[in-house]
Amino acid sequence: MKKPLxxxxxxxxxxxxxxxxxxxxxxxxxxxxxxxxxxxxxxKQHAFDICLTDMRLPDGDGLELLDQIHAMPAPMxxxxxxxxxxxxxxxxxxxxGAFDFVSKPLDxxxxxxxxxxxxxxxxxxxEKNQQMRYLLLGESAVMRxxxxxxxxxxxxxxxVYISGESGSGKELVARLIHQQxxxxxxxFIAINCGAIPHELIESEFFGHKKGSFTGAxxxxxxxxxxxxxxxxxxxxxxxxxxxxQVKLLRAIxxxxxxxxxxHQEIPVDIRLLSATHRNLTSMVQEGSFxxxxxxxxxxxDLYIPPLRERNGDITILTEHILAKLTSNNSPCLTPSALTAxxxxxxxxxxxxxxxxxxxxxxxxxxxxIEVDDLNLPIDNRHLxxxxxxxxxxxxxxxxxxxxxRKAISLALEENKxxxxxxAKQLGLSFRSFRYRLKKLNLDH
Numbered sequence: 001m002k003k004p005l006x007x008x009x010x011x012x013x014x015x016x017x018x019x020x021x022x023x024x025x026x027x028x029x030x031x032x033x034x035x036x037x038x039x040x041x042x043x044k045q046h047a048f049d050i051c052l053t054d055m056r057l058p059d060g061d062g063l064e065l066l067d068q069i070h071a072m073p074a075p076m077x078x079x080x081x082x083x084x085x086x087x088x089x090x091x092x093x094x095x096x097g098a099f100d101f102v103s104k105p106l107d108x109x110x111x112x113x114x115x116x117x118x119x120x121x122x123x124x125x126x127e128k129n130q131q132m133r134y135l136l137l138g139e140s141a142v143m144r145x146x147x148x149x150x151x152x153x154x155x156x157x158x159x160v161y162i163s164g165e166s167g168s169g170k171e172l173v174a175r176l177i178h179q180q181x182x183x184x185x186x187x188f189i190a191i192n193c194g195a196i197p198h199e200l201i202e203s204e205f206f207g208h209k210k211g212s213f214t215g216a217x218x219x220x221x222x223x224x225x226x227x228x229x230x231x232x233x234x235x236x237x238x239x240x241x242x243x244x245q246v247k248l249l250r251a252i253x254x255x256x257x258x259x260x261x262x263h264q265e266i267p268v269d270i271r272l273l274s275a276t277h278r279n280l281t282s283m284v285q286e287g288s289f290x291x292x293x294x295x296x297x298x299x300x301d302l303y304i305p306p307l308r309e310r311n312g313d314i315t316i317l318t319e320h321i322l323a324k325l326t327s328n329n330s331p332c333l334t335p336s337a338l339t340a341x342x343x344x345x346x347x348x349x350x351x352x353x354x355x356x357x358x359x360x361x362x363x364x365x366x367x368x369i370e371v372d373d374l375n376l377p378i379d380n381r382h383l384x385x386x387x388x389x390x391x392x393x394x395x396x397x398x399x400x401x402x403x404x405r406k407a408i409s410l411a412l413e414e415n416k417x418x419x420x421x422x423a424k425q426l427g428l429s430f431r432s433f434r435y436r437l438k439k440l441n442l443d444h
Contacts, residue, residue, distance in 0.1 A: 004028045004119055005046060009039045009053040009065065010081065015106070019052060022108055026115065036060035040068065050118045051078040052102075055089050063096060070097045077118035077155065081106070087253050087296070094158035094299050110255060113229075113269045114157075120182035121155055136169070136176060137320055138313035142305050146173070149302060154180030159252065159297050161237075162275040164304030167351030170275040171235060173304060178231040183271055186230030189223055194239035201244050203260050206251070212261020224257050224268045231271040237297065238276040238283055242290065249293045272297065307346040307353065314342050317350065321357050331361070333369045340371050340427050371429040405440045408433075412442075 004027070008019045011034045020030045031046060033039040036059045042048075051069060053062040062080050069075045077099035082090045090101035099121075100114050136147055153160055154177050162170045171190060178188045196204050203213075207222030223232060234240075240248065251257050252272060256265040274297045283289035307314070315338065322330040333341070346352055356374055364373040407426065415421035423433035437443040 004049040006030050006115075007033065007039060007042055007046070007048045007051040007053075009033045009036075009051070009057065009062070011035065011054065011056075011058050015054070015081070015104070018106060022111060023115065026112065028115070028119075034058070036065060039065055043068070043072075048076050050076055050115065052081060052115075053078065054081045055083070055086075055093070063093060066093060066096050066098055077121050079114055079118065091295065091299050094156065097156065098158070099155065100157035107255075107267070109267060110269070117157065117182045136172060137316055138310060139316065140310040140312050142310055143313060146302070146304065150176050151180060153177050153300060153302065156300075157271055158299045159272045159274070160300045160302055161280075161298040162273065162302050162304060163280075164275075164277065165306045165347075165349055166277045167349035168304045168306055169350055170277075170304055171233065173302065174231070174233045174273045174275065177273060178233075178271070181231070181271065183230045187227050188231045188233065189227040190233040190235060191223055192235045194236040198241050201241065202247065205244065206247070206257045207259040209259055209261035212259075216261070219259075222257070222259065224251065224270060225266070227268075227270045229269055231273060234272070234274040234297075236276050236278075237274040238278040238280055238289060240289075242288075245290045245293045249290065249296060252293075252296045307349045308344075311342045314338070314353070317353060318357065321354050322361075325358055325361060331364060331367070331369050334371070336429075337369050337371045337374055340374060340376060343427050344376055372432050375432075376427055401440060404436065405442065408436060408440065408442060 006023050006028050008016060008023070008030050009032075010016050010019065013034075016032045016034070020032060023030050028050075031042050031048070033042055034057075036057045039053065051065070053065050055062040066078055066080070069078050075097075078097075079100045079102060080090065080093040080098050082093075082101050082103050086103070090098075090103075093101060099118050102111050102114055136143065136150070138144075150173065160174075160177065162173055164170050174190070175188060178184060191204070193201075203216075203220065203222065205222050205224060207220050207225055208216050210216055210218050247258075251268070254265070255269070256267050258265045280289055280294055280298070284291045284294050307317075318333060318338070318341065319330075341353070341356075348355070356376065357369075359375060360369050360373040363375065364370065408422070411422040411425045412419070415425060419433060419437075420430055423430050426433065428436070434443070
């Protein structure tokens, strides 16, 4: 079996020798280069499986070599070697497509882990790409682009920040990045940062030693250690308290954690993915989220569009969800029901679509799902802005009825009191519209 071949580029003979010895012991052949020019010559002569390059070279820098490698028809994974503490350079390299980075002085354990992960990427991903089409549904241009980005991001170890509204599928995207990556056979640990009490969050993240606080009756591993070798997904990362943001920043930069009550740091090997529906940029400006942490987790930003921006995918999503919810012979939507879904605003996105369809299965007549079976909420996008609900205003039911009354009145006025036209504007069947008029004492 042919041994993997690595290109190693560094102008320090000691580093080159250390890299050669380490990789040779792993069964990897090496071709060394001390300059950018030598590396370019070797790239033309050999088909490499991996490249390790220093950032500072006598005749250029590692970013130039990185650009050249990524312009090749079949680029190999490329990791960069940076000066200790120079995270800005490492982040820039990963934005340009570097697989990962390692800092001087070289930590050989981290280096070996990096190389093993990189070499796994040579495995074919054709079958995985086919599977992804059935998990991340949609044939709109934006969804095809997202699937292509997931495939590309899976070939990197760079932290990814997944942004998008609630219910748009951020955790699904994170899982797909993991499943497509070289870490797919290791754990995927997902955690909702807003669901952990603040007094326990450091212990949950980094673990603790026995006796470090009241109730710590034994040693406990944290989420970072649980995700060892795999992927850690921090959902609603915006909810992290500021003290933990400082510790998380250090864990990302040093690739080490310190359990509560421990005096030693523990090296960890994880891929970090994070997400939130909140605007992190605004939070940084307000001072509620650290700017330096924002730059560390947001090396690559992946935006997931809301369902209303890809309503052409609603048909295929609806068919898939109904087939999942019914054991056999899933019902069809009438053309008017499908049109109503395509015109609906979907503030809750795909999660809300699932809830609407699940509810409709309990209401429909056993044949086709009608508009009334969907029981869609009135779309109040065109209403004047509503104040946030306050219990002092009265009951929640009265508050919601008031919003509904204003929406119906506005639609009637805009359609010169033509009830059929008003019902159509609101996405309601005439029967449902008439019921609401009666319920709200507007039928006069």
